[in-house]
Structures are given as structure tokens and as C-alpha cells.
Amino acid sequence: MPLLSVLSLCVQYQTAQGTVRAVDDVSFELEDGETVGLVGESGCGKSTLGKAIMRLVPSSDGRVVLDGQDITSMPNAQLKSVRKNMQMIFQDPYGSLNPRHDVGTIIGQPLSVAGWSRRDIRDRVTELIRQVGLPADAERRYPHEFSGGQRQRVGIARALALQPKVIICDEPVSALDVSVRAQVINLLQDLQQQTGVSFLFISNDLSVVEHISDRLIVMYLGRIVESGSGEEIWRQPAHPYTLALLAAAPIADPRLARGRAKQVLQGELPSPLNPPQGCSFHERCPMARERCGKERPLLRKVSGGRMVACHYDLLEQPAELPRVVSVAS
Ligand SMILES: Nc1ncnc2c1ncn2[C@@H]1O[C@H](COP(=O)(O)OP(=O)(O)OP(=O)(O)O)[C@@H](O)[C@H]1O
Ligand SMILES: [Mg+2]
Structure with missing residues (x-):
């Protein structure tokens, strides 16, 4: 059984101009420890698909099954177990971190929601800060004191906190300088080797995802137009x-x-x-x-x-x- 199954998922946004079918009948699977790359032009629905899988935006049709559990219509109160197993790293390392919270609070937030004790949170945050290569004093500093690459490390540490099985990485390096992109991608790959986490890795640049993905999905206007092994797609x-x-x-x-x-x-x-x-x-x-x-x-x-x-x-x-x-x- 795949770790994550997305079955005929549809997401519509109602706007003043009409209905936007941002995700239209998308199905795919993600296995344990696997990286699936999701590519397509800006506006084709990649972030919407990621958010709908996470239940951060409502889907209008279809199902999402995580670890054998249908999470599509799960009541919000039960979503805690989903949040533990599935996390997201957001596209914008500037907007996705609360500027009023110090880094320790930001990274520890999923742990406190999950009901961890303050002491356990502190220990885990220290470990995560080391694991993602942030300076040891990062905990008490604020997001604005960090570079884009470091902020994305904060986002990665927060996503890792509860040891999820799946992380949806939404263009984790697009906002970063070319010089730090490779560092962040290498970090994600190292973390995958250490923890066995699966990635849905979103990018609008095929050359970024091709060599890190086991399989690729190409989206166009809300729909999958091609999927298969990264190597085969790259070749032909x-x-x-x-x-x-x-x-x-x-x-x-x-x-x-x-x-x-x-x-x-x-x-x-x-x-x-x-x-x-x-x-x-x-x-x-x-x-x-x-x-x-x-x-x-x-x-x-x-x-x-x-x-x-x-x-x-x-x-x-x-x-x-x-x-x-x-x-x-
Ligand atoms: N909250 C929203 N309300 C209405 N329309 C939206 C909303 N969010 C996204 N859209 C529209 O849905 C479509 C898909 O947007 P989405 O952000 O998922 O694309 P994307 O592939 O992630 O693009 P990018 O590469 O620029 O991040 C676009 O047409 C976008 O304008
Ligand atoms: Mg996006």
C-alpha cells in the first residue's frame, strides 16, 4: 500500500470572475522514502495541490489517503494525526515565518500543538537546529536576523519536528540565491537518508527536480499531462x-x-x-x-x-x- 494516495482530487476557487479549476482530477501515489517531483509553469496548480493534500484548502472532489487512512472528510479535530505525519515547507521563506516569534518558538510550534512538555520541546528544538545546520544560538533570534537560506532551514526544521512520513516541499529553493540552492537541496536529501521521509517536491524548474526525484509528475492547467521516472522523462x-x-x-x-x-x-x-x-x-x-x-x-x-x-x-x-x-x- 502506498504511503500517500491522491485519487481524482479536484480543487476549485470561487472568484468574482467565476470558478477557477486549480486542480482538476489529479491522481498519483507516493511510496515510503520516495521523492516525487511535481513540475509545471507558474499558475498550473502546484501549490494548490500541495495545500489540498494537507487539507489547508478544501477539495471539491476526490480523496487523499495517508497511511491507509482517508483524510478527505476527516473532522478537523482529528487532523492532528495527519499533521504529525504530513508537513509542508512553504514557497516563501519570508512570508511563512511569523516575524514576531523567535526561531525556537517557530520550530517548536507543531510540538506545542501536539501537546509536548516545554522541556521536551526545548530538547527537540535544540536537536533540530543542529540537524538543519543553523547556528546554536538561532533559537532566541528572530526570522529577520537570518538570510533566505537560513530561513528556509527554519522552515525545514519546523516541518521535521514531529518526524513526519511525508513532507510537501513547495518550491523550497526558488526564492533563494543560486549559490545556496544546492546547500538546501543537499540538506533535504541528507535528511531523507537519515529519516526515510518521503518528499513531494514542487518546482517550476525541471532541472532542479529531475536529479533528485525518483518519479516526476508534469502538470498543465490543473491536470497531470505526463508522469514517470525522472530519468526516462529527461531522456525522452x-x-x-x-x-x-x-x-x-x-x-x-x-x-x-x-x-x-x-x-x-x-x-x-x-x-x-x-x-x-x-x-x-x-x-x-x-x-x-x-x-x-x-x-x-x-x-x-x-x-x-x-x-x-x-x-x-x-x-x-x-x-x-x-x-x-x-x-x-
Ligand atoms: N486563494 C485563491 N483564490 C483564487 N484563485 C486562486 C487562489 N490561489 C490560487 N489561485 C489560482 O489557482 C491557480 C493555481 O494557483 P497555484 O498557486 O496553485 O499555482 P502554482 O502552480 O503553485 O504557481 P506558482 O509556480 O506561481 O507558485 C492560479 O490560476 C491561481 O491564480
Ligand atoms: Mg506555487
């Missing part, structure tokens, strides 16, 4: 949107860069208030045919563990590749 994407994301990602290895498009995705993400008919990517897709504007492709298994939502995917139609990729010189 099946969905034209994934190919476009790959083309936009910086490629460190020149062997991989050869023959890969340099062009960036054309056009803007359509409004989720008024998603296109048929395949939601068809207006931007260089491979689109008549059918794509009429019929929405279902997410289907193509090979091994790979799933793709495309009528004419690139694994079946490799001959299409030259039309999509303008070969890099």
Missing part, C-alpha cells in the same frame, strides 16, 4: 509540453543538450477560468491536430510506469519530433 519526454519545459531548462550536460530545442514555450498559460476545449495545451502545441481542439486526451499508460495525456504522444510518434524540436546548433 512523451508529452509536447514536457518537451517544451525541458527545452526551457538549463542543461548542464552538453551531451543531452545536443539536438534539444533552445526555444522557449510560445504563448501564455491560458486562464483556468476559461480553459480551452479539448486538450488544454493544444493552442500552444506545435503538434496539435484537429482532434486536439475537440477531444480531451485521457491520461493513459504508454510504457512501463509512464503515463501521458496526449492523442499523439512523442513516444508513439517519434517522427513528429523534428517538427517540435528545432535542432540546436
Whole structure:
């Protein structure tokens, strides 16, 4: 049984302009000790999906099962056990820490909610501060006294406090300088080795998640368009949107860069208030045919563990590749 199962989850926001389908029929699983990378452009619904799994925003349909327990309609009073097992590191290390609380209070907050004694909290906070590599005197200092990378370490320590089984990492390094990104990612990987925690790792940059993820999920306008092993997707994407994301990602290895498009995705993400008919990517897709504007492709298994939502995917139609990729010189 997977540690976390997300089944046909939907989240809608009611706005003055209408209903935003931010997450639309998303299903995936996360195993013990596994890292699943979740990628897609800004606004495609990554944070909303993370928050809905955590029950921080309500879902309109679907289910979330954590460790065999359906948490979707669990009364709020019972959510304590969920909070113990599942935590989130937020996208913004500046906004997500209460500026009026010292770091010790912030890191210890989940412990005090869980009813730990003051003494136990103090001991655990000291241990966490050491574990995430913050200075020993961090406990009595305030968030504004720390750099972005250090603040994200505070967020990581808080997420680790109750030894959760799952941590949803929402773009934990996007707000950080490139120079400290690798440090924070290495820290997360070390912590995973030590504790066996599973990560849902959200990013809008495929090159960040590709090498740390066991599996990748690519989202477009609230829906999964491709999923599979990171290595396979990196080597040969099946969905034209994934190919476009790959083309936009910086490629460190020149062997991989050869023959890969340099062009960036054309056009803007359509409004989720008024998603296109048929395949939601068809207006931007260089491979689109008549059918794509009429019929929405279902997410289907193509090979091994790979799933793709495309009528004419690139694994079946490799001959299409030259039309999509303008070969890099
Ligand atoms: N509280 C809200 N009320 C109404 N609409 C919202 C709300 N939060 C998000 N949205 C909309 O839902 C969609 C998904 O937003 P979300 O923040 O989940 O995207 P994201 O993939 O995390 O983007 P980013 O990479 O910029 O963080 C967007 O169209 C966004 O405008
Ligand atoms: Mg987000």
C-alpha cells in the first residue's frame, strides 16, 4: 500500500470572475522514502495541490489517503494525526515565518500543538537546529536576523519536528540565491537518508527536480499531462509540453543538450477560468491536430510506469519530433 494516495482530487476557487479549476482530477501515489517531483509553469496548480493534500484548502472532489487512512472528510479535530505525519515547507521563506516569534518558538510550534512538555520541546528544538545546520544560538533570534537560506532551514526544521512520513516541499529553493540552492537541496536529501521521509517536491524548474526525484509528475492547467521516472522523462519526454519545459531548462550536460530545442514555450498559460476545449495545451502545441481542439486526451499508460495525456504522444510518434524540436546548433 502506498504511503500517500491522491485519487481524482479536484480543487476549485470561487472568484468574482467565476470558478477557477486549480486542480482538476489529479491522481498519483507516493511510496515510503520516495521523492516525487511535481513540475509545471507558474499558475498550473502546484501549490494548490500541495495545500489540498494537507487539507489547508478544501477539495471539491476526490480523496487523499495517508497511511491507509482517508483524510478527505476527516473532522478537523482529528487532523492532528495527519499533521504529525504530513508537513509542508512553504514557497516563501519570508512570508511563512511569523516575524514576531523567535526561531525556537517557530520550530517548536507543531510540538506545542501536539501537546509536548516545554522541556521536551526545548530538547527537540535544540536537536533540530543542529540537524538543519543553523547556528546554536538561532533559537532566541528572530526570522529577520537570518538570510533566505537560513530561513528556509527554519522552515525545514519546523516541518521535521514531529518526524513526519511525508513532507510537501513547495518550491523550497526558488526564492533563494543560486549559490545556496544546492546547500538546501543537499540538506533535504541528507535528511531523507537519515529519516526515510518521503518528499513531494514542487518546482517550476525541471532541472532542479529531475536529479533528485525518483518519479516526476508534469502538470498543465490543473491536470497531470505526463508522469514517470525522472530519468526516462529527461531522456525522452512523451508529452509536447514536457518537451517544451525541458527545452526551457538549463542543461548542464552538453551531451543531452545536443539536438534539444533552445526555444522557449510560445504563448501564455491560458486562464483556468476559461480553459480551452479539448486538450488544454493544444493552442500552444506545435503538434496539435484537429482532434486536439475537440477531444480531451485521457491520461493513459504508454510504457512501463509512464503515463501521458496526449492523442499523439512523442513516444508513439517519434517522427513528429523534428517538427517540435528545432535542432540546436
Ligand atoms: N486563494 C485563491 N483564490 C483564487 N484563485 C486562486 C487562489 N490561489 C490560487 N489561485 C489560482 O489557482 C491557480 C493555481 O494557483 P497555484 O498557486 O496553485 O499555482 P502554482 O502552480 O503553485 O504557481 P506558482 O509556480 O506561481 O507558485 C492560479 O490560476 C491561481 O491564480
Ligand atoms: Mg506555487
